Amino acid sequence: MVRVAVSEGAGGGGVVRPLAEDGTPSGPAVEVDDLVAEIGERERDGAPRWVWPSTARLAPRLLAAGVRVARCHDLELVESLLLGHAGRYGEPRSVAAAWARLRGEPVPDDPLPGATVSAQASLFGDEAPVGDDIERVVAVHAEQQRGIAKLHGFALLTAAESAGALVAAEMTHAGLPWSAERHDALLTEMLGPRPSGGLRPRRLQELADRISDAFGGRGHVNPDSPAQIQKAFASAGLPVNSTRAHVLKSVDHPAVPVLLEYKELSRLHTAHGWSWLDTWVADGRFRPEYVVGGVVSGRWATNGGGALQIPRVLRKAVVADPGWTLVVADAAQLEPRVLAALAGDRAFAEAAAHGDLYSALAGAFGDRDDAREKAKIALLSAMYGGGTGEAVQLLSVLRTRFPDAFEYVESAARAGERGHLVRSLLGRTCPPPSAGWRELTIAGEETAAQALRSRGRFTRNFVVQATAADWALVLLASLRRRLAAMGPPELVFFQHDEVVVHAPCEQADEVVAAVHDAAREAARLLFGATRVLFPMETAVVDTYADAK
DNA sequence: AGTCAATCTCAA
DNA sequence: CATGTTGAGATTGACT
Structure with a gap:
């Protein structure tokens, strides 16, 4: 498939250059005044795979001009994947950085997100002239293609990651249809009418007052302050070590039900209330910015x-x-289906070849009413690294019935505890443990054992979550x-x-x-x-x- | 006045 | 002995 390298210049212009699949230039670099129009035309003529530094920066301009492209190769995203695979997590991923690595020169930090091409150029002052940029794009791409070819699964992974970047830009452009009227009606129904200024909505204020009253009315208890709530319960002779909903539920005090209702509504108001609506919904669309990878x-x-x-309550909007x-x-x-396929476990795959996976596995847990529920707990424990209480027995059932699946996540956990890297099926790689982790694990104390287990849970889950x-x-x-x-x-x-x-x-x-x-x-x-x-x-x- | 950790709840 | 993953985002309260 034909590829075309793209470099953005200042003022809407840029440079394009055709490439062969392996990244070798197949024609001269062409400087154009209107990069967006040029891409639109070439897309109509032959839909090449566009090779550019960042879909997130370029695609919004294309979409605003009505230009959609079929395929791309996002150099920054691919650079991140390749660096990650090499255990070099979080190193700079810009074309300038990749180019510097290629030449053994000092690697510049990535610019802060949101900076435009011209702002970056002025920020760093010494940027190469536009004609030079396209050569960097071409060279970095060719090097990436060499790296991708060596890694099984990476061609699919990098193509999908790049396509994902196009989807993300298009979803932000389209927006999720969102009815501000219905959202407002929901808020009004649950919280009372929209208050002016920074006041609490009527319903929240009523609940806050009732909470203070329930604690005896001496002074205010601010329900937004976990510290004050904890003190108030302590004064009432009911000490709690946390003010989480599930902790409060087991406390017998008249403030509890009111507090739980307050927490739920307050969360709605602060996180998804009127100010959220003002900020994020325009013209009947909610347009978040997605961050691929x-x-x-x-x-x-x-x-x-x-x-x-x-x-969930806001999905009505x-x-x-x-x-x-x-x-x-x-x-x-x-995720359990991914584990079944990933591990190649025959018995597990057989079970997963039917509709409800948990029911299909329930047979392994005997003839009991809650067998499906047990199967679910066992599976989730295997994937999340749980193993307290009841899950211990359930896991042993899983181990004997589905040894390959069990061994797959166990081996990922052991690799993590040894400080090794684990990967998804297509090659996305987990970050290496931090220097702090390595120090901790040398100590050999209880904290070391804790750090090891924590890393094991992470890598155990990673292989499944990342392949999903x-x-x-x-x-x-x-x-x-x-x-x-x-x-x-x-x-x-x-x-x-x-x-x-x-x-x-x-x-x-x-x-x-x-x-x-x-x-x-x-x-x-x-x-x-x-x-x-x-x-x-x-x-x-x-x-x-x-x-x- | 800004930064940061701790706490809490939302999603998969 | 205890062992449940990945995130976003708001708020409080301590700190600079």
């Missing part, structure tokens, strides 16, 4: 807006446009390609193992089919001919809240 395991993060923690619908799809029990993220990313890339061929439908939300597509009603069935096809394709690309199924639960709804 922002989590060590390859899951995405977001910058502002708390998009990955939208409370996510409403399709008239004549449109939301296709909500989530991968059922993704691999799978989800490949699914996303596949789904994006299928939706692009359909026209209007757009991806508007992605959260670890769940996607939302906004589509014209008449295309809903087609979108549902595309989701299932994409899931199958992802399973095949990662695991080949595995028997494990990766079912997607889909719902076609007017509002996100109706999905489940």
Whole structure:
């Protein structure tokens, strides 16, 4: 496939240069005045794979001009993946840094996020002239291609990561349909009308007053202050070591139910109240900034807006446009299925070849009513590193029935405890332990044992969570390609193992089919001919809240 | 007035 | 002896 290297210049211009697959230039560098228009034209002519420093910086400009591209190679994201694989976590990933590493020169720190090309140039003063930049892009890309070719799975991983960056930019551009009216109505219903200034909403103030009263009314107890709450309980002869909801639930005091209600509503008000609405919703759309590869395991993060923690009650505010619908799809029990496929455990894969995985495994836990629940606890413990109380017995059942799956996560935990790196199926690599960790573990004290176990839990979970993220990313890339061929439908939300597509009603069935096809394709690309199924639960709804 | 850790709850 | 993963984000309260 043809590739085209891109370097952004100041003032909307730039330089492009065609490349062969291995990164060798196949034509001259061409300086253009309007980079966005140039990319649009070349995309229409032949849809090359665009090789550029950062999708997150360039794609918003392209999308604003109505230019969509099919494929790219994001040099910064790929650099991060390659550095991570080499155990060099967190080193600078800019093209300038990669170029410096290539030449054995001092490596510059990455610029702060948000800086524009021209701002960076003036900040660092000594940047090379524009004509030089394209040569850096070409050289860094060629080196990355050499690195990718040596690593099994990396070609798919880097392509999917880059496609993910395009999805992220497009989702921010499209926005999640969000009804400010319904959001406001929900808040008013639960909290009372919107207060002026920084006052507490009526309902919260009532609850706060009742809490003070319940503690005897002598002076105010600020329910927002854990310290004051703890003191108040101590004065009432009911000392608590924390003010968490699940701790308070076991305390018998009239303030408790009021406090729990206050906490829940207060959380809604502070995290997703009117000021959130003012800040994040405009023109009927919620537009968070997604950070691809922002989590060590390859899951995405977001910058502002708390998009990955939208409370369930607020999903009522996510409403399709008239004549449109939301296709909500989530991968059922993704992580245990990933473990089954990853470990190649025959007995486990057999169980995972059916609908409900936990029910399928329940047989291993005997003939009891709560066998499914036990199977679930055992699986989650195996993946999260639990093992207290009841989970001990459950884990031993798992070990005898599904030895390969058990051994897979155990061996990841042992590798972690030895300070080794572990990787996802496609090669995404966990960060190495810190210097502080190594010091701790030398000490040989209780704190050392604690640090070892903690690292083991991390690596045990990493192999599963990161491979699940691999799978989800490949699914996303596949789904994006299928939706692009359909026209209007757009991806508007992605959260670890769940996607939302906004589509014209008449295309809903087609979108549902595309989701299932994409899931199958992802399973095949990662695991080949595995028997494990990766079912997607889909719902076609007017509002996100109706999905489940 | 700004920074930072601790605490808490939300999501998968 | 105790052993549950990854995050975002708001607030308090201590510190500079």
